[in-house]
Amino acid sequence: MGRGVSPKRAVKPARPSYILDEQIGFILRQVWQRHATIFAREIGINLTPTQWAALAKLAETGPCSQNLLGRLTAMDVATIKGVIDRLTARGLTETSPDPEDGRRLLVSLTRAGQQLAEKAAPNALAITRETLAPLDAKERETLIALLDKLR
Amino acid sequence: MGRGVSPKRAVKPARPSYILDEQIGFILRQVWQRHATIFAREIGINLTPTQWAALAKLAETGPCSQNLLGRLTAMDVATIKGVIDRLTARGLTETSPDPEDGRRLLVSLTRAGQQLAEKAAPNALAITRETLAPLDAKERETLIALLDKLR
DNA sequence: GATCATTTGTTCGTATACGAATGATGTTGC
């Protein structure tokens, strides 16, 4: 049925209106996956991207409260707690109550955490480079600028 | 130590070499997060981006094996199994052994799944539009082209 | 200074993610 009805335009080829592979969400997911793969291979020590974000941010800004660290690293309060719990269990971070605010939990790097952050930073930079390797300098700049508008 | 050694260039201002917010991985994470937030608000039905990817792909290509569906939607075999299990429990997909290959588990949309996919597709397109709303047409095109190189 | 709203942190429940190990089934080479 529906075959040869009219010579005018027949039935629409029924091209599905939604193509997953063309959607920005799916593309972002795949690009992130590729980056995560590169990260796992190159970071050297046993660290996830999230754990590294927390360590790097602590190294960058010094000790801060757990929730603030979560905001600085774009993590939910529940997520940052899990991350810090695991880093603390590994002796890379330590926590103490904030004397100035009884609600806050101050998070800081241990010496081991500091040393690891220093050791891993070059690898992390290499990961950034390798992720962007398919692009030339101008393309990299353009991409970052465009993504910045979508943050 | 190292203080006032030479008047030539003194001590480097110790600007940390690794700035989290400038790294492509962190930027990608934040952009993805914004997209996920838009998705959750706009998709209408109770669906995660991953679940929608599975439904949309099934609607696009018809029934296929669970692992192939996972590859088409960029999911690990363990992940796609969880997704299909939950979609099947909700009556949106169904599975059956492949008569041609005893290893395969054929996944297909139920009628309810089909109807939901049709109903959600416009919302999904709107999500894509809203995610890219901060960019004009040319910028959108450029961004997609650059991200495609990084997939 | 008592009340109310905010902030901080914890916990629970659900849903991705993915590496690794395992077992069942297919395919290929010989």
Added chain:
DNA sequence: GCAACATCATTCGTATACGAACAAATGATC
């Protein structure tokens, strides 16, 4: 036909993610 290999699916363990509900501490307001 069978041995080596690849593919498919399941399961386990660990680690994000995040909404929601909760309790403790703080701040704002009158």
